[in-house]
Amino acid sequence: MEIRRGTIIAFDAATHSATIQLDGSLAAYITGVEVAANILDADVIAGRYALVAWPDPANSDSAVIFVVYT
Numbered sequence: 001m002e003i004r005r006g007t008i009i010a011f012d013a014a015t016h017s018a019t020i021q022l023d024g025s026l027a028a029y030i031t032g033v034e035v036a037a038n039i040l041d042a043d044v045i046a047g048r049y050a051l052v053a054w055p056d057p058a059n060s061d062s063a064v065i066f067v068v069y070t
Contacts, residue, residue, distance in 0.1 A: 002057040008068070011035070011044040018044055018065060020052065035065045043068050 006020040009029055019031045033052060035044055044050075044065075051067040054060070 002054040004052050004054075006030075006050050006052055008044060008046055008048050008050050008065075010046055011041070013041045016041070018050070020050055020065070022052070030060065030063065032061075033063045033065055035068075039065065039068055 004022050006022040008018050009021055010019040012018070015032070016035050016037070017032045018035055019029050020033055021029050045068075049069050050065045051069075052063050052065050054063050056062040
């Protein structure tokens, strides 16, 4: 499992997923990252930091945001 920190760029409440920019990656964004069900929509705000876990680092679709903080 891999855990990385990133910045939330945008949030889609309809799919409960976010677009994030991982630390150290200035130009690349990852879209459609699932947000854990226990995180409220109101907490997923652009500019906040997030911890993202990849249970399978070879599969970017396995990513999930499990912590959001300022």
